[in-house]
Amino acid sequence: MKQMHMAKTIFFTLLLLGGLLAPLVVYPVFMMKLLCFALFACAFNLLIGYTGLLSFGHAAFLGGAGYTAGFVLRDWGWAPEWGIVAGTLFGALMAWLMGGLAIRRQGIYFTMITLALSQMLYFFFLQAPFTGGEDGLQGIPRGVLFGFMDLKNDLTLYYLVLAIFIFGFWVIHRTIHSPFGQVLKAIKENEPRAISLGYDVSRYKLLVFVLSGALAGLAGATKVLVLGFETLTDVHWSMSGLVVLMTLVGGMGTVIGPILGAFLITILENKMGEIGLALQSLTGLEWFANLGESVTIITGLIFVICVLMFRRGIVGELLHRTTSKAKP
Amino acid sequence: MEIFGIPLPAILSQLLLGLVNGSFYAILSLGLAVIFGLLNVINFAHGAMFMMGAMVTWMGFTYFELSYWNMLWLSPLVVGLFGILIEKTMLQWLYKLDHLYGLLLTFGVTLLMEGVFRSIYGSSGLSYSVPEALQGATDLDFMVLPNYRAWVVLASLVVCFATWFVIEKTKLGAYLRAGTENPRLVEAFGINVPLMVTLTYGFGVALAAFAGVLAAPIYQVAPLMGSNLIIVVFAVVVIGGMGSIMGSILTGLGLGVVEGFTKVFYPEASSTVVFIIMAIVLWVRPAGLFGKEK
Numbered sequence: 164m165k166q167m168h169m170a171k172t173i174f175f176t177l178l179l180l181g182g183l184l185a186p187l188v189v190y191p192v193f194m195m196k197l198l199c200f201a202l203f204a205c206a207f208n209l210l211i212g213y214t215g216l217l218s219f220g221h222a223a224f225l226g227g228a229g230y231t232a233g234f235v236l237r238d239w240g241w242a243p244e245w246g247i248v249a250g251t252l253f254g255a256l257m258a259w260l261m262g263g264l265a266i267r268r269q270g271i272y273f274t275m276i277t278l279a280l281s282q283m284l285y286f287f288f289l290q291a292p293f294t295g296g297e298d299g300l301q302g303i304p305r306g307v308l309f310g311f312m313d314l315k316n317d318l319t320l321y322y323l324v325l326a327i328f329i330f331g332f333w334v335i336h337r338t339i340h341s342p343f344g345q346v347l348k349a350i351k352e353n354e355p356r357a358i359s360l361g362y363d364v365s366r367y368k369l370l371v372f373v374l375s376g377a378l379a380g381l382a383g384a385t386k387v388l389v390l391g392f393e394t395l396t397d398v399h400w401s402m403s404g405l406v407v408l409m410t411l412v413g414g415m416g417t418v419i420g421p422i423l424g425a426f427l428i429t430i431l432e433n434k435m436g437e438i439g440l441a442l443q444s445l446t447g448l449e450w451f452a453n454l455g456e457s458v459t460i461i462t463g464l465i466f467v468i469c470v471l472m473f474r475r476g477i478v479g480e481l482l483h484r485t486t487s488k489a490k491p
Numbered sequence: 492m493e494i495f496g497i498p499l500p501a502i503l504s505q506l507l508l509g510l511v512n513g514s515f516y517a518i519l520s521l522g523l524a525v526i527f528g529l530l531n532v533i534n535f536a537h538g539a540m541f542m543m544g545a546m547v548t549w550m551g552f553t554y555f556e557l558s559y560w561n562m563l564w565l566s567p568l569v570v571g572l573f574g575i576l577i578e579k580t581m582l583q584w585l586y587k588l589d590h591l592y593g594l595l596l597t598f599g600v601t602l603l604m605e606g607v608f609r610s611i612y613g614s615s616g617l618s619y620s621v622p623e624a625l626q627g628a629t630d631l632d633f634m635v636l637p638n639y640r641a642w643v644v645l646a647s648l649v650v651c652f653a654t655w656f657v658i659e660k661t662k663l664g665a666y667l668r669a670g671t672e673n674p675r676l677v678e679a680f681g682i683n684v685p686l687m688v689t690l691t692y693g694f695g696v697a698l699a700a701f702a703g704v705l706a707a708p709i710y711q712v713a714p715l716m717g718s719n720l721i722i723v724v725f726a727v728v729v730i731g732g733m734g735s736i737m738g739s740i741l742t743g744l745g746l747g748v749v750e751g752f753t754k755v756f757y758p759e760a761s762s763t764v765v766f767i768i769m770a771i772v773l774w775v776r777p778a779g780l781f782g783k784e785k
Contacts, residue, residue, distance in 0.1 A: 285764035460606030466599025
């Protein structure tokens with residue numbers, strides 16, 4: 164047990180070191196994008212992995228917070244720290260409204276309700292006058308943090324994003340390992356039993372849904388600060404599907420699985436065109452040149468493969484192998 | 492004659508349009524309910540199967556010059572066989588697991604199908620013309636009735652009620668209902684339940700394809716035509732509950748009509764009205780209008 168703890172500490176220290184040094188090797192803006200999606204996937208995992216709730220509407224929190232933050236930063240000229248707070252609060256509020264309705268039904272109905280409600284929000288953002296419709300919100304300024312840190316510098320912003328990510332990750336870690344987290348696990352394993360033990364299951368579900376929504380909102384608001392624009396892609400249901408895929412690939416219910424999954428899927432999405440061109444020159448097949456435009460085929464394929472034979476995800480599979488070896 | 496300042500023929504034509512959409516909702520939610528009943532899988536690919544039905548219809552005409560009337564049975568058959576292939580190779584391994592894996596798998600299948608069609612045909616719409624026998628419109632004095640739309644509503648109603656009849660009133664339907672209640676016991680009576688499950692999935696997606704054929708001349712035939720539709724149908728299913736066949740049909744038609752009216756009186760809300768109704772129903776009657784919460 165002690166050894167395990169040591170290994171964990173070393174692992175997380177290395178991870179932190181990697182995070183601090185990454186911008187020396189990787190283009191900082193891309194790295195920040197990866198971190199935002201990683202936080203998004205971790206927030207999602209809090210629901211599916213630790214409470215057993217599959218939300219198909221998380222795009223509403225990411226994109227909604229992005230629009231909120233973008234709007235207050237650009238049109239009202241708020242400071243970046245308040246933009247992030249506003250986005251996070253929007254995520255929490257949205258999650259409270261959506262969650263309050265969705266937890267009235269269980270299982271697969273819960274999923275369909277979250278999907279339908281987020282689609283409603285999508286139409287709202289499509290039609291609302293302040294979102295710029297199909298063009299999205301453009302030219303969002305990064306501003307000056309706390310009045311003295313200029314975020315136009317990519318490195319300064321990178322360390323802010325890293326700090327936000329670590330904060331979010333810490334909140335999730337604390338939640339999982341708290342008594343509250345234990346109740347969530349009980350709900351996941353056996354909901355009727357949790358009810359008969361006297362827990363107000365609906366209240367716990369709503370609370371964790373709001374927490375997850377707030378963290379997804381934090382990720383969305385940070386992302387808009389990094390990229391300087393917000394479009395309908397982030398509120399569309401395909402984004403909700405993407406975060407499911409990230410978590411599934413990395414490993415549902417594992418602490419670092421969603422981070423790994425988010426990194427892999429985001430890199431895949433962004434570099435698919437290059438991969439396709441490389442494959443074309445390698446095999447001489449004309450079809451590969453269009454691979455960049457048919458990302459959905461690849462994501463669909465990964466989905467199917469993961470569900471059929473790889474349900475634990477990468478990290479889950481690794482953990483399963485090592486622990487089953489330890490116990491002969 | 493006018494109602495709230497809007498001429499009656501305009502209202503009636505929107506009502507018909509609403510009924511057309513409602514017919515699609517009814518057929519699709521019916522298929523979802525039948526599949527969910529026996530397989531315990533929410534078929535996310537239902538919208539993609541609808542799209543494939545329309546696509547196959549278009550392909551049949553473009554490549555083989557097959558008429559609309561031939562495609563009306565051929566397209567559901569092709570898509571139904573495709574569904575059987577999906578069930579045999581993928582879905583059948585998931586029945587013992589949590590429901591959510593079935594949803595995730597069919598979501599992946601949806602992305603795959605849409606991606607493949609898009610990489611071949613692009614995302615813009617292909618046009619398909621109304622069959623000659625149904626072109627034109629009939630003047631009914633108080634409104635002009637486009638023949639094709641009337642046909643869509645009629646054909647959908649016939650298919651919906653035929654399905655209802657088979658499931659509720661025949662021996663085959665009795666097996667199906669028994670399989671929904673307790674598959675093991677039904678198997679013990681010597682009925683081949685796995686085969687029944689496979690055929691049910693094939694039939695469910697064939698229904699979606701049938702709706703796709705009906706939709707081909709009205710909507711643009713495009714790889715993404717089913718992707719927004721399936722979410723509305725999910726909302727319909729949440730409102731109606733999947734427990735009752737008749738419930739699915741009535742909810743689908745009713746919501747189509749409500750949507751049509753919204754288009755007349757407050758067009759901005761027409762794309763969201765179904766979701767708003769879903770929210771209200773969840774608030775007032777969480778089990779859904781026809782649902783039986785276990």
